[in-house]
Amino acid sequence: MKEAILFPYDISNIHLLMHQDMLSDFRISGVVSPNSWGYADEDAGSILGIDTGYIVRSSFEGLIDQCECVLFCESYLELPYESYLKEYIEYIAQKGKRLIFLGEYEQHCEEIKYIAKRYNAEYEFIVKKDDKKYEEMYCYKMKDIPVPIITVIGTNERTNKFDTQLSVGKFFREQGYKVLQIGTKGYSNIFDMIAYPKFMYNQELSTTNRIQQFNYYIHSLCIEQKPDVVILGVPGAAFPMDNKFHNNFGFHNYLVSNAILSDYTICSIPYEDYKEDYFNYLSTHIKYKYGYNINCFIIANQAIKWDETDNSEKIQYLTLDKETMNRKCRHYLDKNYPVFNIFDSKLNTMLTHSILDELYSNSDEELM
Numbered sequence: 001m002k003e004a005i006l007f008p009y010d011i012s013n014i015h016l017l018m019h020q021d022m023l024s025d026f027r028i029s030g031v032v033s034p035n036s037w038g039y040a041d042e043d044a045g046s047i048l049g050i051d052t053g054y055i056v057r058s059s060f061e062g063l064i065d066q067c068e069c070v071l072f073c074e075s076y077l078e079l080p081y082e083s084y085l086k087e088y089i090e091y092i093a094q095k096g097k098r099l100i101f102l103g104e105y106e107q108h109c110e111e112i113k114y115i116a117k118r119y120n121a122e123y124e125f126i127v128k129k130d131d132k133k134y135e136e137m138y139c140y141k142m143k144d145i146p147v148p149i150i151t152v153i154g155t156n157e158r159t160n161k162f163d164t165q166l167s168v169g170k171f172f173r174e175q176g177y178k179v180l181q182i183g184t185k186g187y188s189n190i191f192d193m194i195a196y197p198k199f200m201y202n203q204e205l206s207t208t209n210r211i212q213q214f215n216y217y218i219h220s221l222c223i224e225q226k227p228d229v230v231i232l233g234v235p236g237a238a239f240p241m242d243n244k245f246h247n248n249f250g251f252h253n254y255l256v257s258n259a260i261l262s263d264y265t266i267c268s269i270p271y272e273d274y275k276e277d278y279f280n281y282l283s284t285h286i287k288y289k290y291g292y293n294i295n296c297f298i299i300a301n302q303a304i305k306w307d308e309t310d311n312s313e314k315i316q317y318l319t320l321d322k323e324t325m326n327r328k329c330r331h332y333l334d335k336n337y338p339v340f341n342i343f344d345s346k347l348n349t350m351l352t353h354s355i356l357d358e359l360y361s362n363s364d365e366e367l368m
Contacts, residue, residue: 009033298340
């Protein structure tokens with residue numbers, strides 16, 4: 001296990017701390033965030049009301065000499081490359097530490113390689129990999145997937161889909177089941193997952209071909225690995241938010257829902273003051289658009305700041321603490337709506353056991 005520092009940290013990366021027991025190659029030894037982001041000198045989960053045991057630092061001083069590598073992660077907050085990030089890449093390379101990039105750093109890839117080589121530092125980009133050449137699959141007969149599929153979708157971005165995938169996957173592994181898991185992050189493989197395949201983004205392939213290829217891909221993995229259950233995260237949002245923020249019109253949900261049938265579907269939604277009949281409306285809308293039967297909802301720790309969003313080129317969000325989310329979930333649960341908070345251990349346990357109960361009740365044979 002490599003001792004690693006996480007940088008630049010914001011709350012979008014809390015899954016790397018909460019689920020680091022699932023990391024196959026790294027142990028997080030420190031967390032660093034720019035001072036201006038407001039995380040320094042507090043627990044990494046303080047904004048959520050969660051104790052992670054990691055105090056966020058505003059510099060690498062006192063940490064860098066104790067680690068083997070630095071994990072450069074994606075973040076909600078933007079960090080300018082030329083005026084900030086590049087300087088830290090050079091600093092870490094000078095220290096002879098391995099540079100590991102999680103997520104989309106491809107536009108700076110060549111310069112990062114040059115910096116690393118100049119200081120004789122090792123580097124790695126952990127991104128979606130797909131070297132196979134795909135051809136049109138004429139007359140391909142779609143195959144039934146031989147094991148239950150749990151699908152995690154979201155109505156918007158930033159709805160804790162990946163946190164949900166990790167929590168559900170961890171539960172089934174702890175129960176002794178063999179899990180095949182397709183994750184929405186490009187670096188999902190560091191969590192014993194397979195990243196959502198790159199060919200699904202390949203615009204040179206027809207829509208029909210991508211649907212056929214994905215069906216073949218999942219079926220082949222099931223035949224090879226013989227899992228008891230598949231947990232599938234679908235990238236992107238399910239719908240346009242409005243005429244301005246179209247969320248790619250839910251394209252990947254269209255592809256996936258035509259490629260496979262979901263046995264249990266979790267829908268993640270932003271925090272909002274929803275009327276109770278909204279959940280019935282949303283379930284019906286998703287069923288007729290994609291064929292998913294929604295079994296439960298996850299209330300995210302992100303609320304859309306509507307007034308600011310109206311005057312912005314990006315959707316603006318507010319991060320909420322665990323207790324605020326819990327109060328909202330309990331309100332809906334009291335009215336028999338299956339709404340959960342993935343960051344609360346009790347509600348998370350209710351969620352995972354409800355999934356297992358549903359899969360048992362719908363199968364002719366017990367999960368083995």
